Amino acid sequence: MASNFRQLSPKRTCTKTYASYRSFKSYLAIDFNSRCGYTDCPDFWFGGKNTFHIDHFKPFSKNPALATDYSNLVYCCSYVNILKSDDEGDYIDPCNIDFNDHFERDVDGSIIPKDTSKEAKYMFSKLQLNLSRYKFIWKLDEIWERLLKLQEQINNPKNIKIKNDLRIVHSELAEEFTIYLKYLKSAQ
Template structure:
């Protein structure tokens, strides 16, 4: 299931690799199994979700019918639908922003305002930039000026990434003991 969601939470888009991988993520029943037991093993009702989104959503559902996913801007849009992509955006800092009242309900219920979402989004952005820049070092190794600029950028991003990664590991170790 993780591969179907590109190793990202269906609700908040957080990458599972930063927080322990697949073992740290859950399988959410979009229409809660506590209310719709017959959907428990229906693959189209399952969402790969971080533990935060799964727990915050829990068995919240706006109706007694699994097909009625929201009423008067209370409820949910299936994160596997194209409509879901229209609900949220990110500002330049990585904060998740709801686009309408239904998105605001989901934003509050799933606590998409948590700092963790911004942090994980930003370290993913740094990692992607590093992956894009590294091949340029080989490409421009004979052009001294370009190579120096690319190397400096790569170095700065690497340090920023490593510093933050070490911070996260340090926090994890503190919390385990």
């Protein structure tokens, strides 16, 4: 069963102007919910805001007038930004179009382009959205959210069963971390 690609869509709100697009990074992190505009992976799992890049939706090498135009900037992980580079192919702007209409996630968190979207298929191929890292990060984030919800309830004496659930989630989290770390070590 497929699920939505993302829960919260990014929205560009900054109205400031700067001489350097790098000055917008803090605003982009907030507007993009600290997630990659293209994969929806939280920056947390990549090392935080300092490791994320700023993509120019329309490449500034080909559109220099847009180099510092906030409406052309996308907060994204380095992997996607490097793969996208100066390509002007069929991309969907993460703030202007709902990605849920073009992508979904399978049960394991893999990104799936919808058959009805040629743009999603293009992006899936060009940006290598099938990489395991995005599935693992989605799963880790899902487990983290479950863990936080359980921890909120753990102190309630009426919720004795939660303690067992918390142990199960800890076990799942440890398993996913182990799988992801093995994946990272094998990629070196």
